[in-house]
Amino acid sequence: MAAKLSDLRSHARTTKHVRAAQPFSSARQSKIKFTNIDHSLKYATNEAEGQLALFIAEHTAFLTTDHVVEVSRKAFRDSKQAPHVKMHRTKCKEMLVNVLGPHFNQCLREDIGDAKYSLIIDESTDISVVKLLGVVIRYFSQKLQKIISTHLGLVEIESGTAASIVCAIKKLLEDVDLNPKKLLGVGVDNASVNTGLNNGVCELLKREFGLPKLFMIRCVCQSIQLAVSHSVAETLPRILDFLVKETYNWFGHSSKRQLMYKQLFATINDGKQPLQIPRVCDTRWLSIEPAVTRILSQWDELKLHFEITRSSEKCYTAESLFDMYSDPVNKLYLLFMRPILQETQRTMKTFQGENTDPMKLLLDLSNLIISLSKKVTIPTARVNPLTTDISSYIDPGAYMGYEFEKVCRESQIAIEVQGNIRQRCISFVVKLCSELRNRLPDNFEALRKISRFSVHECLNQVKDPITEIAEIFGCDYQNIEKVENQWRNLTIVQWQEKKSTAKFWIEVGNYRDASDCNPFQELHEIAIGILSLPHSNAEVERLFSQHNIIKNKLRNRLSLKSVNSVLAIRNGLKRLEKNCHTYDIPKTVLEKIGTMAAYSVSYSGSSNSTSPVTAFSTLVEDDDDLFLFSLQE
Missing domain, CATH: 3.30.420.10 (Ribonuclease H-like superfamily/Ribonuclease H)
Structure with missing residues (x-):
């Protein structure tokens, strides 16, 4: 029969078609056998797929889903839900992007x-x-x-x-x-x-x-990283930067040189192994400090190594490095820099820590500037280095540190050269203080006063008012008097927490009087706002x-939506102090797995332009349940 409308109409009038179009009797029609759906098994299967998807998001790539699921099904053959787990990389990605990612985002918003x-x-x-x-x-x-x-x-x-x-x-x-x-x-x-x-x-x-x-x-x-970098570049000899970086480069790309140095170091130090010289990198904040510390701790061994290598390899770099290590002037500069770098590194680590007291951070920064200025200023000088240039209060005979002074006494360096070294070291400290002062926040003085909210300060019987801080944080004039009264009344209550500032103000926020009201509510809101900065x-x-x-070299086509979903899941688990096997996925979220609402048919947002038909066919191959669901729809 040809595919023509006239032929179809002619066929519709034939006796064969009329007889075949008549309804079947119930006796002749065979019953369609539907399998009973075990809802408890379906829920357990969805839960298993959800936990596997969480594991993929937290630890590995989407591509591994194909093998992880198959290995699980083979390893746990006696499990009831393992044979029913049907998830490959496409379904896993859709589950993370459309179910689990939005779930953790919603939890964050709530x-x-x-x-x-x-x-x-x-x-x-x-x-x-x-x-x-x-x-x-x-x-x-x-x-x-x-x-x-x-x-x-x-x-x-x-x-x-x-x-x-x-x-x-x-x-x-x-x-x-x-x-x-x-x-x-x-x-x-x-x-x-x-x-x-x-x-x-x-x-x-x-x-x-x-x-x-x-x-x-x-x-x-x-700010500290930039201040140190600019100060070193403008005041100290450039040979120091070359010495530190080339020492790493000498060993960084040669296993043979590393082995030779390890043998030499073990021979001198009774079998001990040397610590590796770290690389100096601008994107790693103040990475010059551990490099300088390691070089100074291995100065004699490195000098001997380059002395042996310059004749055996006949290398100009080895000869140049040997000359640098042989010059005590370079060691003097590094000995002076080391305690300053260690002090700035210690201050920087307090700002990077997750459990630090934010009320004391700006106070620590100001203490760093004051401490640096005292190294080179006259002891009797009354100057505030946070607001004043210290170059007019310099002590020409400033103490440069124990190791610095010891090397000066024991070496054969001329007095004129020592004076030049001292002057350049003093210039380095002056420049560093100036750079740090210029990079302070515009409202630094106001922010520095928030240290009054630290647990040790606010529980003192005699303390400064917080009117200015209340104004900065948008407290209106009607509530400022109330906040001041609450500030003075803090010491009336016997508080349990007296160590952690954050825990102390959380306790203040949870405090209730006899009428089940918080008498420190406005003060608590200001303190929590400061902690949130x-x-x-x-x-x-x-x-x-x-x-x-x-998203790395092997996964460079990963879409931004997928990356955001994985990051939301990882940070959501970290926020809740859970992981992929301890987090219980809510039942409302598990019910979305295997439904059309959980899958995006259009892949317009992905980096690989897959058509909707191809995308949907891929989903059908990965999940038979989705195919049955689409037929029912």
Whole structure:
């Protein structure tokens, strides 16, 4: 029969068709056998697939799903749900992007609630040359009773301009449904696009959201790194930078040289093995400190190694390094630098720590500047290095440290040369203090006063008022008197927590009087707002480190939506102090697995342009249940 309408109409009038079109009798029609669905088994299967998907998101790549599921089915043959687990990489990805990722994002949004928050932002470029804006949110979790810093989102931006960054932040806040009026502060690096006085990111955010008292916190860690780098480059000999970097390069690419040095070091030090010389890298904050410390601890061994190598290899680099290690002047400079670098590194680590007391951080930074200035200023000088240039109060005979003075006495360095070295070391400290002072936040003096909210300060019987801090944090004139009264009455209550500042103010927030009211509510809100302010960009740098692990050379086509989903799951588990096998997926989330709502038919957002038909056919191959569901629909 030809595929023509006339032929179809002719066929419809034939006796054969009329007879075949008549309804079957119930006696002749065979019964369709439907299998009874075991809902408990289906729920257990969904739970197993969900836990496997969490494991994939937390530890490995989507591609491993194919083998992980098959190995599980083979290893656990006696399990009831193992034969029914049907999940491959496509279904796993869809489950993470459309079910588990949104679930953790929703949990984060509910955890934030109506609390005030701060944002930490930074820009980066991934392996596929896509410019991204990383955003970390910092807030107080009423449910978990602690300060949380976690991933909010990675946003693709067209350019690194301030307007583009502000548009990306605005869109992200709208997508997450966060109130921009609750934004307290923004943590940024020292780029001019962020810190500009007229058209910087923070100034544009103030005008865009109507937040005149928005705090801009520059990353103190990066400020210290830049201050040290500029001070070394402008005051100390360039040969020091060459010495430190080339010592690493000498061993970094040659296993033969490493073996020779290990044998030499073991011979001199009774079989001990040397510590590796670390690499100096600008993107690793103050990485010069461990490199200088290791070089000084192995100075004699390195000098002997280069003395032996320069004749055997006839290498110009080895000869140059031997000459540098033979010159005691270079050792003097490094001996002077080491305690200063260690002090700045110790201060930097306090800003990078997750459990540090934020009330004392700016006080620690000011103490660092004061400590550095005292190394070179006259002991009787009364000068504030935070506001005044110390170059007019220099002590020409300043004490340079025990090891420095010892080497000066024991070496044959001329007095004139020693005087020149001292002068350059003093110039280094003066320049470092100046660089640190210039990189302090504009509202540093006001922020430094928040140390009064530390647990040791606020429980003193005699303490300074907090009127200025209350005004900075938007407290109106009617409540300032109330806050001052609460501040004075803090010592009336016998508080249990007297060590951790964060735990102390959480206890204050949970305190109730006889009428079940909190008499310190307004004061608690100000303290929690201070605790929610960012103090460095360490968290967003950790976010980019996770991103680079997820999206690497082998996975360079991974879509941004998939990366955000994996990051949301990983940070959500970390926030809840859970992992892939201890987290219990809610039943409402498990019910979405295997339904059409959990799968995106269109792959327009992915890097590989798969058509909807091809995408859906791939899903059908990965999950037979989805195919049955589509037939029922």
